[in-house]
Amino acid sequence: MSKILEINNISKTFTNDDATNSKEVLTNVTFSVEENEMVVVFGPGQCGKTTLLNIIAGLEKPTTGDVKINCKEVTAPGPDRAVVFQNIMLFPWLTAYQNVEYSMKIRNFDKAERAKEAMKYLDLVGLNGFEQSYPVKLSGGMKQRVGIARAYCTKPDVMLMDEPFGALDAQTRYLMQDELLRISNTEKRTVVFITNNIEEALYVADRIIVMTDCPSTVMEEVIIDMPHPRERTDQKFLQLRKEISAMVNRRR
Ligand SMILES: Nc1ncnc2c1ncn2[C@@H]1O[C@H](COP(=O)(O)OP(=O)(O)OP(=O)(O)O)[C@@H](O)[C@H]1O
Ligand SMILES: [Mg+2]
Known part of the structure; x- marks a missing residue:
C-alpha cells in the first residue's frame, strides 16, 4: 500500500480580526493515510475535528505544518x-440526479459521462427510483446517500467525511454505517471519516486516530484488525471500546 495523504505537524490558532484574542485549536497533528484505507479521526466534541478536515480540504489554512496529497x-x-458534511447541503431546487450531476458539471465532466456516472452512483447508494425526487421529499438518510453519491462520482483520491451520520436517528445511523461499508467494498476509496462516537469509529475503521481535547493532537493510533461485518457486542469490540474510552478519559 502507498501513502496517499500526509498530515505533517499541523497546528492551527484562530485569531480575531484585531488580534486581541486567539485560540489554539490544533497542535502538531501528524498522521498519514494509505490508499484505500478507511481512517477514522475520533475525538471529543469541539476538539478541532472539523478544523482539521477543513485544512485537509483546503478550505482553511494551517498556522504551521502542511498537508500533502500524492506528495503535492x-x-x-x-x-x-x-467532502461529505454532517448537515448535507443539497440544492433544494435540483433533483437527486441533478445534485449528483452538478458536482461533475463543475469539474468539467462531459454531458454523456455525467449522465452515466450519476445514474451509476445513485444506484450504488441505493437511490434507484428516487433520481427525480427533490431534497424536500427525501429522508435524512436518503439525503446523506445523495451526498455520498455526489462525493463518489467525481472520483476523488480522498473522501473527507465530517460526522456524516451525526444528525441521523440511531437506527438509520446503523444502516448508513453498513451502507458505507458496502459501498466502500464495491468501490474502494481512501476515506478520512470524522466522528465523536467510539462505537461508530470501531464499526467502520481500518485504523482510528484518537485525538486529545483542545488544543488537539494525536493521542494514539489504533489499528482495528477485525473482519467485517463487525458485531457491536463482540468481546473484542467491547474491549477496544473500553480501552479507547479509558484512553480519552485519562487525558481530558
Ligand atoms: N473560524 C473560526 N474562528 C474562530 N474559532 C473557530 C473557528 N472555527 C472553529 N473555531 C473554534 O475552534 C474550536 C474547534 O472547532 P471545530 O469545529 O473544529 O471542532 P469539532 O471537533 O469539529 O467540534 P464538534 O464536535 O462540535 O463538531 C471551537 O472552539 C471553535 O469555536
Ligand atoms: Mg465538527
Missing part, C-alpha cells in the same frame, strides 16, 4: 478531494 502540497480545494 494542498493549498486550496481541488478535485482530488470530496
Whole structure:
C-alpha cells in the first residue's frame, strides 16, 4: 500500500480580526493515510475535528505544518478531494440526479459521462427510483446517500467525511454505517471519516486516530484488525471500546 495523504505537524490558532484574542485549536497533528484505507479521526466534541478536515480540504489554512496529497502540497480545494458534511447541503431546487450531476458539471465532466456516472452512483447508494425526487421529499438518510453519491462520482483520491451520520436517528445511523461499508467494498476509496462516537469509529475503521481535547493532537493510533461485518457486542469490540474510552478519559 502507498501513502496517499500526509498530515505533517499541523497546528492551527484562530485569531480575531484585531488580534486581541486567539485560540489554539490544533497542535502538531501528524498522521498519514494509505490508499484505500478507511481512517477514522475520533475525538471529543469541539476538539478541532472539523478544523482539521477543513485544512485537509483546503478550505482553511494551517498556522504551521502542511498537508500533502500524492506528495503535492494542498493549498486550496481541488478535485482530488470530496467532502461529505454532517448537515448535507443539497440544492433544494435540483433533483437527486441533478445534485449528483452538478458536482461533475463543475469539474468539467462531459454531458454523456455525467449522465452515466450519476445514474451509476445513485444506484450504488441505493437511490434507484428516487433520481427525480427533490431534497424536500427525501429522508435524512436518503439525503446523506445523495451526498455520498455526489462525493463518489467525481472520483476523488480522498473522501473527507465530517460526522456524516451525526444528525441521523440511531437506527438509520446503523444502516448508513453498513451502507458505507458496502459501498466502500464495491468501490474502494481512501476515506478520512470524522466522528465523536467510539462505537461508530470501531464499526467502520481500518485504523482510528484518537485525538486529545483542545488544543488537539494525536493521542494514539489504533489499528482495528477485525473482519467485517463487525458485531457491536463482540468481546473484542467491547474491549477496544473500553480501552479507547479509558484512553480519552485519562487525558481530558
Ligand atoms: N473560524 C473560526 N474562528 C474562530 N474559532 C473557530 C473557528 N472555527 C472553529 N473555531 C473554534 O475552534 C474550536 C474547534 O472547532 P471545530 O469545529 O473544529 O471542532 P469539532 O471537533 O469539529 O467540534 P464538534 O464536535 O462540535 O463538531 C471551537 O472552539 C471553535 O469555536
Ligand atoms: Mg465538527
